[in-house]
Amino acid sequence: MTQKNPKRIALIFGTRPEAIKMAPVIKALKNRSQDFEPILIATAQHRQLLDQVLDVFELTPDIDLDLMQDNQSLAGFSSRAIQALGDCLHSTKPDAVLVQGDTTTAFIGALAAFYEHIPVGHVEAGLRTYNFEAPWPEEMNRRLIAPMARWCFAPMPSARQNLLAEHIPDARIFVTGNTVIDALLITAGHVEKHPPQIPGLKDDVLQHPKMILVTGHRRESFGEPFENICKALREIAETHSDVAIIYPLHLNPNVKDVAQTILAGHPRIHLLEPLAYGPFVRLLKDCRFLITDSGGLQEEAPALGKPVLVTRETTERPEAVEAGNSILTGSDREKIVSCASRLLEDEAEYQKMAQAGSPFGDGKAAERIVDILHLKWDV
Numbered sequence: 001m002t003q004k005n006p007k008r009i010a011l012i013f014g015t016r017p018e019a020i021k022m023a024p025v026i027k028a029l030k031n032r033s034q035d036f037e038p039i040l041i042a043t044a045q046h047r048q049l050l051d052q053v054l055d056v057f058e059l060t061p062d063i064d065l066d067l068m069q070d071n072q073s074l075a076g077f078s079s080r081a082i083q084a085l086g087d088c089l090h091s092t093k094p095d096a097v098l099v100q101g102d103t104t105t106a107f108i109g110a111l112a113a114f115y116e117h118i119p120v121g122h123v124e125a126g127l128r129t130y131n132f133e134a135p136w137p138e139e140m141n142r143r144l145i146a147p148m149a150r151w152c153f154a155p156m157p158s159a160r161q162n163l164l165a166e167h168i169p170d171a172r173i174f175v176t177g178n179t180v181i182d183a184l185l186i187t188a189g190h191v192e193k194h195p196p197q198i199p200g201l202k203d204d205v206l207q208h209p210k211m212i213l214v215t216g217h218r219r220e221s222f223g224e225p226f227e228n229i230c231k232a233l234r235e236i237a238e239t240h241s242d243v244a245i246i247y248p249l250h251l252n253p254n255v256k257d258v259a260q261t262i263l264a265g266h267p268r269i270h271l272l273e274p275l276a277y278g279p280f281v282r283l284l285k286d287c288r289f290l291i292t293d294s295g296g297l298q299e300e301a302p303a304l305g306k307p308v309l310v311t312r313e314t315t316e317r318p319e320a321v322e323a324g325n326s327i328l329t330g331s332d333r334e335k336i337v338s339c340a341s342r343l344l345e346d347e348a349e350y351q352k353m354a355q356a357g358s359p360f361g362d363g364k365a366a367e368r369i370v371d372i373l374h375l376k377w378d379v
Contacts, residue, residue, distance in 0.1 A: 006037040010094035014045030014105030019053040024182035024366035052276040085112035102138035125152035126159030127316035176368040177361030208244040213287035217250035225331035230262040232336035237268040248272040299360040307353035324356040
């Protein structure tokens with residue numbers, strides 16, 4: 001019998017979260033070399049942050065489009081990406097394209113594949129807030145990908161229900177768990193054996209029993225909402241002499257400049273350069289809780305038993321709130337301070353959130369995705 005050639009799968013990514021969540025899928029595809037040949041295509045939507053993750057997972061793009069420009073607009077990046085990805089897919093002619101999540105890279109990658117009549121698989125499909133302003137523009141990006149996808153890899157049953165409500169055919173929806181848990185558990189194991197250094201932090205800070213880890217980068221928070229979040233962080237530091245606040249700053253000047261203006265110089269607030277994924281996972285393992293607007297961290301933190309204060313008005317990951325892992329605070333300064341104080345001072349409340357359990361996966365999502373591609377190619 002004639003041996004079939006492996007199907008060529010183009011994986012398109014451009015940001016740190018995409019690379020983290022695609023890394024286990026890439027590994028699973030490479031482990032099935034008789035069936036699949038992965039082609040890694042990077043847009044470098046976020047150049048430095050992407051490169052950090054590629055190094056951690058020892059990934060090298062086969063094609064690096066290097067499209068990022070300083071302080072780029074969404075329209076500018078989108079126009080460069082559709083042309084570059086269209087040309088790239090036209091020349092490489094993969095059998096399928098995989099995109100992840102809700103970034104501009106993911107949407108434009110799916111659109112470019114659609115224009116080339118290449119089937120699309122959407123990793124982390126079906127998350128919804130049903131508010132196009134939050135997260136912005138990610139909610140629209142994610143919703144526009146679904147109708148173009150042959151395979152919608154929904155991380156949770158609720159995501160599947162969202163897709164069904166939007167008339168995505170049931171045969172195209174597959175509940176897999178979230179690949180971020182795969183990536184986290186792999187990395188956490190490495191970190192446990194070989195704890196990485198954290199540039200800019202002394203050992204006594206890393207061992208602090210009340211370390212709060214902070215991230216923030218959402219576009220809908222730029223301006224006054226983000227200023228309020230930063231003021232809340234400073235108030236927490238000023239009213240609690242036993243805390244250490246660790247904030248690896250996003251490179252976007254709308255984040256970095258404001259945070260440095262409000263937070264720099266306080267002895268209990270440590271502003272860091274962006275961290276590679278390994279060092280960040282070490283902080284995630286060692287912190288008491290998180291204050292973040294990140295979607296991925298709402299999934300990762302519960303898997304490590306870390307409560308999360310979500311500085312957003314709504315979330316496309318309601319399972320964490322329903323399970324008791326997370327609290328939505330928005331950018332309300334008073335609410336952020338109040339919730340953080342409770343987690344610092346009330347051990348019973350802290351343990352209640354820390355032990356709620358993770359609803360987002362078992363670390364085998366990538367294997368399920370590759371199995372589905374093999375068994376359900378023609379859905």
